[in-house]
Structure formats: structure tokens, C-alpha cells
Amino acid sequence: KGQSLWGGRFSAKPAEIMQAINVSIGVDQRLWREDLTGSRAHCRMLADQGIIAAPDAEAILGGLDAIQAEIEAGTFPFRDAYEDIHMNVEARLSELIGEPSGRLHTARSRNDQVATDFRLWTRAACDRTIDQLTGLQRALLARAEAHAGDLMPGFTHLQPAQPVTFGHHLMAYVEMIGRDVGRFTDARARLNENPLGAAALAGSPFPIDRHATAKALGFDGPMRNSLDAVSARDFALEVIAAASICAGHLSRLAEEIVIWMTPQFGFVTLPDDLTTGSSIMPQKRNPDAAELVRAKTGRVMGAFIALSTVMKGLPLAYSKDMQEDKPPVFEAFDALDLAVGAMTAMVAALKPDTARMAEAAGYGFSTATDLADWLVRELNLPFRKAHHVTGAAVKQAEALGVDLAGLPLEELQKLEAGITADVYKVLTPEASCASRQSFGGTAPEQVRARIAEWKERLS
């Protein structure tokens, strides 16, 4: 008992270790809704094509509804003996409605069944993720708008580089997340084809209508090659590749929040409810959520490696290896879901210390490039020469313990005789930012223009 679905040619039941390595119901029960949806579409198509009789189809559909009610009520018996979600549903259907249940699997194999279920699940996961990422973009946009003109240091090599605005910095992530949404959207469009009807691998001798099931399941059409339909998992790889890139973006922002929250930087704080304390050090306020967003990236990227390794050497068509496709995809989406949620909450709640950030924007001779650019513009120096003069000015300022704007005019004139007091206008962080009016630059007008465009795109 318990192997009745394929037991005909067997005289012994599986060894305990066989069952232990083979069982997947603990994982793939998450596909129950998709499995029922796929079975309903298949059943209706079989009846419409006259492959099964209408009363049998009615009985099957009624049974599937009853199963759904059991699962929703938490009373459905998920049994290891029936291996996976597909056989658990069919076994239960047989208990509920008897003989007609045996007709549901006509012109179908678990190979096209699981491929169908998994595509449906992944499609819905893409839709959820796109929604969530759009929510994160909105949170970033709101904060960027509030701080479009607030200065902060821009870094390269994590060394002070040139002043930017906090709004500009946040908008960089709006762009990244926008491309992530694009990747999920593209992957979703490519995966939206129907494997159902490929049957085991070669197609079916029954007069099935794969266009009808495609339509019923919201697919754009049937997959065009039955071997490919049951063998392909690049759709799953593609979405976890998109998830990996996205998790990498979240991780970079998480890392910045961790850095910004150190007392040494002191750029932002997070409220109590998004931080944790220490069990020993009473003064601590730790950015655990940001750290975990950073760490979840490991799971997501690991999932991509796991699944590509499972798939890379498999001969066509189905091999049982492919049962190992679901844990990485589920894990990647679970991790990403938490990461996006936590990041959205942090972005919405973080409190920047704008005075401190503005002060820091002037540290480290951050307007040196502005001095060099002034020498090029006003004195027509070649940029390389201007770079050299400015370097000497920085050296002199360092020696005198002042910043560039604090360097007396005669000191500057020692380095380049043509310099006038006019130069001081470009040496403040405000002036530096305001001057960067090139498209996509950090001037507050530019930042506000990009914010307006994104608000329009997201509305």
C-alpha cells in the first residue's frame, strides 16, 4: 500500500533509504495551488476534447475542490509514502472520488505536470517580487525627494571624492532596483510558456489541445518542443540570477547603512524597532537587519550555484536530479522577500543627520576637482597641469592645517600666479554640487528632475 500509483511492475516496496532520498513532499507541497490549477485545466481540456467523459471530469473537478478545501483547512494528509505533491493529490483524489480519479492522468506525466506547476509558481513569485521592489523604489524616492539638496560626501575607494547630495545617492539605488525589476519582468515574459501536454517527453497520442491549456493557465502559448518542455529549467536559473543581482544591490545599500550608522560616520540612525541591543554591552545599538540583508545575499547567490550545478550535465529529457530544482528557487525567493521587506522598512525609517553629513561633505579636500576645473575654465590651463597645481595646493593646505577654501590667496598665487579671489566661489561643497548640472549629475535640479521622471514612471 502506498505505491499504488506506479506499483504494477514491482513486487517489493522501496527500501527505507530509497524513500528517504526520493521523498520531496516536505518541499514541493508549496506547489499545491499550482498543482490543482494545472490539473483543473488539464481535466477540462480532456473533457472538451472528448478524451474523458463529462461526468468523470465533473467528479474530478469536485474532488480537486474538496482537496483544496482540505489543504486550506489544514486537514489534508501530506504523506511521505506518496513522494511528492502530484502523487499526494492524486492519491487523495482516489480516496475521495474513487475510479474517475484514475482518468485525470491521461495524456499527462509528472514530468510535464511538475514543469507546469513550477513555471506557474515562479511566475507568481516574479509578480510578487516586482511589486515589492516597486515598493522599495517608492520608499527610496520619498526619501530622495526630502533630501534632494542635502549634502553628503561622495566616495571612491571609500575615500572622500566629491560632494554629492543624499537624494542623489538614494536615487542611484532607485536606478539599480529599476533594472532589477526589468530583469524579473524579462524573465517572467520568457518563462510564460506552457509545458503541459509534453507528457513524459515525446508528446501525446491523444488529441489534446495544448493551446487551450496554455490559455487557461495564462501562458502565452504551448512550448514548441516536448523534450525541451520537460527538460528546461533555465527559467528558474534566470529568475535566481535576477534575484542574485538584486540581492547584491540590496547588500551594497545594507553595507552602506552599516557604515553610516557607526558613531565614526554618524550619518544615519535607525529607530529602536529596527535595531537590536547587546546582551553584554549596554551602550550597543546594532544594525542587525542591514547585516542580515547583506547576509541573505549568500543564500540567493548560493541558490544559483546550486541549481546550475544540478542542471549542467543532465542528458535530455527528465532526470530525477531535477527534483532538486525547487529548494534553491524557494530559498532564493524567501531570502529575497525578507531582504526587500527589511530594506524597505529601513529606508522608510532611517534618520539622517543632515548637518553632520553636510559637514563631512567638505572633509578630505573634496572640492579639489572644482579647483582644477576652475583653472582649466578661467586660466585655460591644460587639465593635467591644473591637476598638478591643485595637488600642490592640497599639499600646502594639509601642511597649514586648513582646507582648500581656507588657503590664503597668496599661497594659491605662489602655485599659479593667475589665480584670483574668484576661485573661492567654487571651493564650497554647495557650489561643487550645484555646478554639476550635466544630465544625471548631482546638482539638486538634476536630482529633482530624475525624481519627477521616476514618480511619473511608477504612477
Ligand code: ARG
Ligand atoms: N517530484 C518530481 C520532481 O519534482 C516530479 C516529477 C517526477 N517524474 C519522474 N519521472 N519521476 O521532479
